[in-house]
Amino acid sequence: MSAKTLYDKLWDSHEVRKNDDGTSLLYIDRQLIHEVTSPQAFEGLRLANRKPWRVSANLATPDHNVPTTNRAEGIADPISKIQVETLDKNCQDFGITEFKMNDIRQGIVHVIGPEQGATLPGMTLVCGDSHTSTHGAFGTLAFGVGTSEVEHVLATQCLIQKKSKNMLVRVDGQLKPGVTAKDIILAIIGTIGTAGGTGYAIEFAGEAIRSLSMEGRMTISNMAIEAGARAGMIAVDDTTIEYVKGKTYAPKDEQWEMAVQYWKNFHSDEGADFDKEVILDASCIEPQVTWGTSPEMTIAINEQIPDPNQESDPVKKEGMKAALKYMGLEAGKPINEVLVDVVFIGSCTNSRIEDMRAAAEIARGRKVADNVQQALVVPGSGLIKQQAEAEGLDEIFKEAGFEWREPGCSMCLAMNADRLEPGQRCASTSNRNFEGRQGQGGRTHLVSPAMAAAAAVAGHFIDASQLAATSGSDVSGSAV
Amino acid sequence: MEKFTKLSAIAVPLDRANVDTDAIIPKQFLKSIKRSGFGPNLFDEWRYLDHGEPGMDNSNRPLNPDFVLNQPRYQGAQILLARDNFGCGSSREHAPWALEDYGIRVIIAPSFADIFYNNCFKNGLLPIVLPEETVDDLFKLVEANEGLKLTVDLEQKTITADTGLKINFELDEFRRHCLLEGLDEIGLTLAHADEIRQYEEKQKKITPWLFNE
Numbered sequence: 276m277s278a279k280t281l282y283d284k285l286w287d288s289h290e291v292r293k294n295d296d297g298t299s300l301l302y303i304d305r306q307l308i309h310e311v312t313s314p315q316a317f318e319g320l321r322l323a324n325r326k327p328w329r330v331s332a333n334l335a336t337p338d339h340n341v342p343t344t345n346r347a348e349g350i351a352d353p354i355s356k357i358q359v360e361t362l363d364k365n366c367q368d369f370g371i372t373e374f375k376m377n378d379i380r381q382g383i384v385h386v387i388g389p390e391q392g393a394t395l396p397g398m399t400l401v402c403g404d405s406h407t408s409t410h411g412a413f414g415t416l417a418f419g420v421g422t423s424e425v426e427h428v429l430a431t432q433c434l435i436q437k438k439s440k441n442m443l444v445r446v447d448g449q450l451k452p453g454v455t456a457k458d459i460i461l462a463i464i465g466t467i468g469t470a471g472g473t474g475y476a477i478e479f480a481g482e483a484i485r486s487l488s489m490e491g492r493m494t495i496s497n498m499a500i501e502a503g504a505r506a507g508m509i510a511v512d513d514t515t516i517e518y519v520k521g522k523t524y525a526p527k528d529e530q531w532e533m534a535v536q537y538w539k540n541f542h543s544d545e546g547a548d549f550d551k552e553v554i555l556d557a558s559c560i561e562p563q564v565t566w567g568t569s570p571e572m573t574i575a576i577n578e579q580i581p582d583p584n585q586e587s588d589p590v591k592k593e594g595m596k597a598a599l600k601y602m603g604l605e606a607g608k609p610i611n612e613v614l615v616d617v618v619f620i621g622s623c624t625n626s627r628i629e630d631m632r633a634a635a636e637i638a639r640g641r642k643v644a645d646n647v648q649q650a651l652v653v654p655g656s657g658l659i660k661q662q663a664e665a666e667g668l669d670e671i672f673k674e675a676g677f678e679w680r681e682p683g684c685s686m687c688l689a690m691n692a693d694r695l696e697p698g699q700r701c702a703s704t705s706n707r708n709f710e711g712r713q714g715q716g717g718r719t720h721l722v723s724p725a726m727a728a729a730a731a732v733a734g735h736f737i738d739a740s741q742l743a744a745t746s747g748s749d750v751s752g753s754a755v
Numbered sequence: 756m757e758k759f760t761k762l763s764a765i766a767v768p769l770d771r772a773n774v775d776t777d778a779i780i781p782k783q784f785l786k787s788i789k790r791s792g793f794g795p796n797l798f799d800e801w802r803y804l805d806h807g808e809p810g811m812d813n814s815n816r817p818l819n820p821d822f823v824l825n826q827p828r829y830q831g832a833q834i835l836l837a838r839d840n841f842g843c844g845s846s847r848e849h850a851p852w853a854l855e856d857y858g859i860r861v862i863i864a865p866s867f868a869d870i871f872y873n874n875c876f877k878n879g880l881l882p883i884v885l886p887e888e889t890v891d892d893l894f895k896l897v898e899a900n901e902g903l904k905l906t907v908d909l910e911q912k913t914i915t916a917d918t919g920l921k922i923n924f925e926l927d928e929f930r931r932h933c934l935l936e937g938l939d940e941i942g943l944t945l946a947h948a949d950e951i952r953q954y955e956e957k958q959k960k961i962t963p964w965l966f967n968e
């Protein structure tokens with residue numbers, strides 16, 4: 276038998292049938308559902324008089340549209356309210372498990388899946404959301420789907436899919452201190468481009484990836500879609516199994532033993548063939564800050580904003596010019612001199628407990644700079660919020676002048692009340708810096724949690740490790 | 756789903772790379788629980804000078820005269836010419852819904868983002884991938900010839916025009932078949948219900964934990 280990639284193994288073990296035209300009917304083990312991309316899918320089921328194929332394969336929670344303050348008062352925006360209530364009603368009518376807005380287990384879909392053990396190695400998982408690639412960190416084939424496909428999975432537990440090509444992104448060696456998973460993935464996207472993974476399923480491998488915790492790995496696979504790949508994945512190892520153990524929906528007792536044996540096979544075989552390979556040296560990766568309106572527009576914290584006139588490709592050059600104009604930035608300016616107005620720590624990329632700890636570590640004993648108008652910390656789930664509070668992180672944040680919020684997508688996409696005003700500049704731990712993503716006219720710079728917290732206390736971008744080296748107070752102004 | 760066989764229509768050139776789904780239909784309109792009615796808000800932030808919110812009367816809003824969709828010569832366009840990586844970003848199917856509701860049936864670009872590309876076929880939209888130079892030539896042709904109609908023929912897999920233009924394009928056979936017939940994919944899959952059940956029975960022995968109720 277020839278050597279297989281991780282993706283090949285996941286694909287082959289879920290193929291129900293091969294169609295004549297080269298597509299396959301792929302079995303989907305788990306579907307996560309949220310309020311924005313599901314109402315029309317449930318409506319479709321009703322109109323066609325269809326029932327869910329396997330109710331227990333689905334798990335739902337509202338996240339995109341929920342308020343992050345005053346939950347007890349309900350949702351003020353009437354249109355958002357209808358959407359969340361529609362999810363509640365659909366889940367009730369069809370018998371689907373839902374963590375409702377005021378349930379402690381509620382949170383961002385991509386945070387609660389792994390947290391609950393609803394995401395397991397070796398499975399296929401979909402959700403009507405492009406950052407479903409997050410779950411690939413578990414050696415899972417996970418990808419985002421549209422609403423018609425949400426309906427298709429509800430009705431048949433399958434999807435008609437064409438297999439992607441295999442791509443390997445290997446990050447060799449060890450990271451420098453202060454460099455995080457977020458910096459790795461931004462550096463990868465900066466290298467291969469936002470369309471570099473289009474048509475591929477990416478496997479992230481190499482020593483630097485292996486050394487990451489599961490949370491760091493999720494940050495990596497979360498942004499595979501920003502490199503154009505629908506799915507990004509990481510092989511199963513002891514770190515994976517250790518993380519899954521004991522989670523609510525994880526297998527127990529004999530099933531656990533059986534599962535562990537089964538999961539250990541979910542890695543690429545020695546000598547497996549990839550259609551494309553990219554290799555990065557971890558020791559060369561610096562803390563990243565994006566400067567433009569696409570995640571590939573990223574530079575190291577010690578670099579200057581690039582000059583479009585140095586770009587030879589005319590389409591890229593125009594893109595860079597438009598980005599600089601939108602971002603209100605000049606070529607040549609060192610990024611660490613750029614002032615920020617707002618800081619957002621949250622999203623399915625960076626809202627887990629380790630992210631909270633990394634940001635709190637920087638915030639401890641410091642104050643949000645005067646020029647920063649708002650600094651938000653939005654944990655990814657109710658359980659993370661509870662954990663952070665048990666560790667006293669909320670107090671550290673509040674003491675420093677950050678706002679401590681209820682879980683949800685919040686300012687990652689600004690569908691609820693948390694949004695940027697036109698022209699406001701934000702250091703954000705989310706995953707998209709597209710025009711208007713965090714509010715019309717808002718300017719987003721993607722960074723790691725430590726870098727976001729550092730920007731909050733310094734008032735401008737700054738290398739978090741440089742800041743960590745100084746004690747407590749008075750760091751603002753040093754580079755302005 | 757509406758069938759697609761052949762269409763003769765004006766093409767509107769949208770000269771930007773990496774047009775993401777939030778530009779196609781901004782997030783505030785995603786709060787709708789319906790599938791239709793997104794057309795007036797297609798490209799909302801580029802198309803209007805004010806900020807759009809759901810429930811507004813769009814007919815009274817100030818149009819951005821510079822935006823290509825608003826130019827008189829492109830009114831009634833049903834074909835969209837686009838650049839690389841069209842439809843990137845969020846997986847929202849509201850993007851094809853908005854295009855379709857506006858009247859667009861064909862999008863021609865050098866490349867599409869995967870999820871958007873898939874979503875098009877579920878909604879009777881035909882995305883056509885052509886080499887970059889060919890797309891570039893089409894931009895020039897359309898811009899130089901006001902009122903020119905392109906004819907997209909899915910049976911023949913051709914794009915033609917009165918100017919003598921003839922381009923062949925490729926498309927996956929299954930997708931072409933579904934579009935031509937307007938087939939419901941769920942119905943097609945349910946025709947294999949027995950195979951799905953057999954697969955489940957087999958898997959229950961290998962991965963029983965995935966089938967715990």
Ligand code: SF4
Pocket residue numbers: 338339383384385404406622623624683684687688705706
């Ligand atoms: S946190 Fe942001 S990227 Fe993640 S699911 Fe929510 S809106 Fe999407």
